Amino acid sequence: MIDLDDILPGQFKRIDIEIERLPSHTLIDMPVFIYKGKAAGPTLLLTAGIHGDEINGIAILRRLIAEERLQPDAGTVIAIPLVNIYGFLQGSRTLPDGKDLNRSFPGAPTGSLARRIAHVLMNEIVPHIDFGVDFHTGGKALSNFPQLRCVFKETQNVALAKAFAPPFILNSGLIEGSFRKAAAKLGKPVLVYEGGESSRIDKLSVEEGIAGVMRLMHRMGMITGDPPPPAVYPTKVLQKTSWLRARTAGIFHSLVEYGDYVKKGQRLAEITDPYGSVRILVKAPHEGYIIGLNNNPVVNAGDALIHLGYDLLLL
Incomplete structure (x- = not known):
């Protein structure tokens, strides 16, 4: 398990978690970017690419990393821009065996490749976090307008969604085998951001995702200074x-x-x-x-x- 105590206050560290090997025996690592603030605070997890062909979330986290916007003043940010590296390499939603990683949680140390990757995420990363946002897109040729999905009966879910302030907040139940449900069982609320379609970059979805992360970090006391600008599209909550x-x-x-x-x-x-x-x-x-x-x-x-x-x- 990653030990956040090994990272000093104010420090950034990249850790490459060994996942598996390709049939060619090339080692596959999952890069994890950890940013620790100088003051104590909550730990936010940002994940993308659980479905390998959903590029917008990867683009959001890439921008936030490249523009050095994830270093908090308080608390810790853990960013994983690409969870399903196999699917990304193949331009596929699934893994080489056809399994959907987001229906394979909480995973297991043995069994299918999807269950093994899910097990790594649930055991190496999730125990450290307080809350998270998992970035997705619509399916093939199906575009989603930028939106957050959460459980309305969970007050913490709603508070986090309002802090992110996307164009739409939707009431969405937990799906069996999903990362969101597995994390919820451990008391770790994870919201799902949806924007654009698979295999295609959508500028609006990327910009709204970046702005939402900054608004969330500001509202949760993780960054100081002037608040991020308000959403271009005022948030609407749909039941x-x-x-x-x-x-x-x-x-x-x-x-x-x-x-x-x-x-x-x-x-x-x-x-x-x-x-x-x-x-x-x-x-x-x-x-x-x-x-x-x-x-x-x-x-x-x-x-x-x-x-x-x-x-x-x-x-």
């Missing part, structure tokens, strides 16, 4: 979400952008055939906000098209 799905196959034409506010009954999209004889409208079943959008123009019946967040809540 419910639902995916609108294609009723038929065809060509998907969105009439809205992600982040848009829409009214009940508003036309959101249409699906046409390639020949001009079929046109099916997609309308909003509720007023709300577009928090996710399919960027693939060719869809099949049942495909997720538009993620609608609604039931605005004042916290």
